[in-house]
Amino acid sequence: MTTPNDDPPAGTPAPPAGARTRARPAGSALVTSQTAPYVTRPTRWTVFLRTFVPWQLWRFARINAKMFGIIFRDRARH
Amino acid sequence: MSRVVILGAGISGHTAAAFARKWLGPGDTVTVVSPDDSYNWIPSNIWVGVGLMRPRQVRFPLAPVYERAGIDFKQAWAREIHPEGDSASTDPYVTIETASGARENVRYDFLINATGPRLRFDKTAGLGPDGNSVSVCTAEHAVGASAALDESVERMRRGERQRFIVGTGHGTCTCEGAAFEYIVNLEFELRARKVRDKADIVWVTNEYELGDFGMGGMHLRRGGYIVPSNLFTESLFAERGINWITRAHVSAVEPGQIQYETLDGAQREQEFDFAMLLPPFSGVGLKAYDRAGTDITAKLFLPNEFMRVDADYEAKPYEQWTAKDWPRTYQSPAYPNIFAAGIAFAPPHAISEQHVSPNGTVIAPAPPRTGMPSAEIGKAVAHSVVDMIRGAAAPTQSASMAEMGAACVASAGANLFTGTAASMTVYPIVPDYDRYPLYGRDMDRTFGEIGLAGHWIKIALHHMFLYKAKLRPGWALIPE
Incomplete structure (x- = not known):
């Protein structure tokens, strides 16, 4: 169960709604917090x-x- | 009377010189040859590079320190080693050259090569302070990085958006840890200067995964699991809005744009306004000659110009690499009175698994051997040399990176109350899969965490190691 303290801290870039893939934009090797929603974040x-x-x-x-x-x-x- | 000559006055050479002088008798001489007139505590250069320190806070003149300690100091480049002397004498010597071009032969009984690396900005077109990127490899380079950062901050204050790229400027770089410290300090500093919202920050690295740092990464106990270090590095970057490019070989740094190749062979580009990219290293290009004047450089050095020591240099696949390949005494197999310490010794192979793109480009970190291991090796080599002067037939000390632990504190933001640093210990530095089959390392002595305490330790280490390097009272009690 998620508690308030389990949420990422304020200001943490959030993955966009629906982004649940490791796919990167075509032609780019850049990983951003949007393309890497699988990354562990601190509470x-x-x-x-x-x-x-x-x-x-x-x-x-x-x-x-x-x-x-x-x-x-x-x-x-x- | 014995003559010990040490080439280089960096962390390893300076440590070796200080301990050799301390342990040898007054009849013996210790001579340091270095082209730099100052000692530079390189780990703090990153703070110079973000404008938080001045060069004088990370450097001090060597001559007065050596004069007080009874160490001879020659400010010059070492050019040639003559381990068999010449036609006139069998006394071995090193040929050195001063800035004015004057040459001198310095005779030795024992030679410690601790010259450190040559910064190979030339390996990537446009890389470096003379090209289109900045560096923090020296205090002077870091001043240039700080000035470029100030200019970018001014532009952001005027409303412009700025793109920052930090990382490795070639597929075979090492010292990813230093670049990592710089990028997180840069991000912290941009927040402190209240312009973070105008900055896009990108980490570009030759690592296969984030958190590799040329050590093949590490595993840590956390939350009931044993987890790989890439998890923490990715987490820190995502938390701070830093984007990343892994498995990259930067092939050119053009004004405002890097060209890079990724492990899949694709050629890509990334625009920037500010780029701090580290160069690859090689040895300093010392030459060696036998008594007849024949070039025997290949006998003492590998093609990468690092010195051959008691390592197993047989080329073998990654699966066959073992901890036993790594040197223990750092003695030259060709000449028993020559040693190499710190970055100057040739590692038998990398620590991280090597990867090659379909185009044949090696994209893999070289092994780090800076900081604590460098100092430990310098001290062990000095001890062996002193024991051999006193009659030992062979080196008495060992300092294998496969049997040695390391403590490392990587700054992630400098402020006494809001700063943080990643504190890590790893044992051993080179994974030993015979002793620790699962992870290659002792999980009871390998740990890491991020917090303010790490920053306090980093500050304490800065002052403590500079105190030690100045050879002030009690210096030898401070650990390496």
Whole structure:
């Protein structure tokens, strides 16, 4: 079931009504949001969390931990 | 007393020089040869290219840093390697040439070739700052990109519509990640300057799928599934209204129009007002001669001018590529006192699957070997050289890209509260399907996400790595 938070954020280019195909305009290799309605889009909640400072402070710590894990594993190998 | 000579002062060469100097005794010399008088933290050039930074924020003069560290610095191009010396002496040397044309022979006991790439704008007609597109490969190029962007923004403020094309300017380019950073920063900047509604933005790439980045893409755990990275790149582009062209070889950049071929062999064109297209790379064109003066360049280098090292260069189909093909020590098989580091070493093959159009045009990314892997390789090579000077018979350190992880932060918009960046770790860089049969990589250590935290990390890395490169107190404690 779709909830308001599952909708794409405001300003997201919407696929035109009836466009449900991967077909591109004849003679063009250009893919646009209109010709690619199959593309995954973030929900409003996901977009909100990307810049929600308290959540991002947690992610800052978590990402750093993951990156240092990679770095120090490599260092230990040398 | 031993003499270590390092060609190049980029991320790999500078790292190698700094560690070699730190580990060697005062009786040994470390000499860096570079045509540039400055160090450039290249990952931040994209911010210069959208006008958010000045060149002085991403560059600093090398001479005072090297003087303080006890490293000899020669501002010159390396032209020739004489690994057996000449008729007068068996002492190996490198012939260098200054901007004034003066030549000098620099003797060495160990040579590290870290010259980086030659930017081959000449491979595509009209490509590059001397042609019809801009670039962010150097700080100076990025200044030109920023000026061109300002001009387009002025036109949009006057009500004109502008078409932006960003991506790869040839079918065999690498560094798609840098172009990706530029396009999303460009889009963010156009929003910040309140002219986004007047802009059409197109990504043109030699990747088979978005999110390949020359690494064959990657898989990530997300929402209970393991999903390919193209899903996230497509999502980000669709969310930001960026259109894309994949599987493309740009064959010409004419004023206001690119000509390109797609993998199906069709010739197509796309109009633009602003184009930032990266060039393909080759080696810098070093020549090599034996003691008798015979040209032995092919013994040290591949036809693409990158240096042969301890990799398996046997040509084989994609299905037979393995992680073991990749070099571990970066030692020249021909001369054990010569090493290559960073972009200067010749990869055994690509990482992404190769594709050729019906016209015979190769349209596939070359493997990336910049940033963290470059620095890791430079450090490992310096360590091996120091150990060999102290008596080791062979290189003691390995830094295979098939056994090495990488952490990467790709800026997607620079603002302390509204900016974002894609933070990624990947292990290993070169997929190893023997160890990880399904995806080639360890899914516990391969991840990615987009958010403000990534931008904070990107800013921290900018300052941290410049601090480290300036060899300020404690620099060696900062990871590569």
